[in-house]
Amino acid sequence: MTTSKVYIETFWQIHRMIEEAGLQPGDRLPSERELADRLRVGRSSVREALRALELLGLIETRRGEGTFMKPFGDHQLIQLLGSFILQGNREKRDLIETKMFIERMCLQLACERLTDEKLEHIARAEHTYDLFFQRVVEATDNYLLLRIWLVLNDFFEHVYTLTLPSEFYEQMWTALQKRSCEEATAIYEQYVMQKMSKAN
Amino acid sequence: MTTSKVYIETFWQIHRMIEEAGLQPGDRLPSERELADRLRVGRSSVREALRALELLGLIETRRGEGTFMKPFGDHQLIQLLGSFILQGNREKRDLIETKMFIERMCLQLACERLTDEKLEHIARAEHTYDLFFQRVVEATDNYLLLRIWLVLNDFFEHVYTLTLPSEFYEQMWTALQKRSCEEATAIYEQYVMQKMSKAN
């Protein structure tokens, strides 16, 4: 009311600055020190504002290089999911259930849309669950879905570590190569869902 | 995997602390200085982590008083995020595709878990798409899924208005009453997906 918080003010000023300068994805923002200087606020306030912009997915910071506009029209609605974090086992169950459902959904979509190029990309992925599956989700060509999955996976990693045998990755890749939705789903259920049901 | 940035680590540590202490809405968190002391990081890092939690709607800070758990149910973030949406066609496609997929997922889950009480609740819902479907999603008993759907729906409403004939609601309710996943899915595809494919 009386004095609005500086970092909020700064947030909007930077946001306006981005709009007025017409910054495009990949473009660089002024350095934190210069922003602080220009807006006549402390660097810490600038940083708190930048954190918000980062969380919203508008910018990306790279140490030693600078702050950049993030690629893709990245409406970060999904971050809202963060509000679910309020404690409890029930939320964990919900998280696992939702994540598995979405992953199966992605497998289906991937089978429909998979290009040879994307297939190659998946093949080259390391045999860790998150890296492998990220490429599968990318193959769906649905950026929103990717965002949702990334958030779910991020939370998931703080709860469990999922390691699967090499056969899983090999069989899954074979199924994807054949674009066989049924086969991919079956493999997923056999390995992942079985393992997660035991973990509960 | 390993996040080198302190403020991200701190974010998760505070989050864990909230969980383990079982903090409820309205409860107070330790002061910034105490958190910094306890987690052995600088106060500025604590503040950047708190900013993130605040943006996610988990906490609320009151100058001179402290930091408190926030009651959930706040839509303020959605409004904030709303100012960032620059709707491209690709994003629309992703939104519609994802929302429809999730709704079908919810139909499946609802058929598995639907209680008579929830069924009644659905029956009493008005015949508007969002109100009807919200109750369906609620019937899945998965709060995370509900959160995701609410966000998707919120944005969806800024793009389209979906009106369906009464038959849809009646047929759907009949299918749910029978707990028939196949039937419900078929009705969904017949009415919703058909209509949306034309809208594109």
Place this chain on the structure above:
DNA sequence: GAAGTTAAGTGGTCAGACCAGTGGCGACCA
């Protein structure tokens, strides 16, 4: 007992220092 004062604690902000990466520029060498 009530009103006013004080002191301690809290979030908000700033300035300055240092660390750790990045990248460009110039000196040096083959």
Place this chain on the structure above:
DNA sequence: TGGTCGCCACTGGTCTGACCACTTAACTTC
């Protein structure tokens, strides 16, 4: 000439200590 190496300026990341504005509660005073 062409390449390489190393220096240095600049960037984000972090910490510290200081001060302000505000709240609360204990204390003093009438």
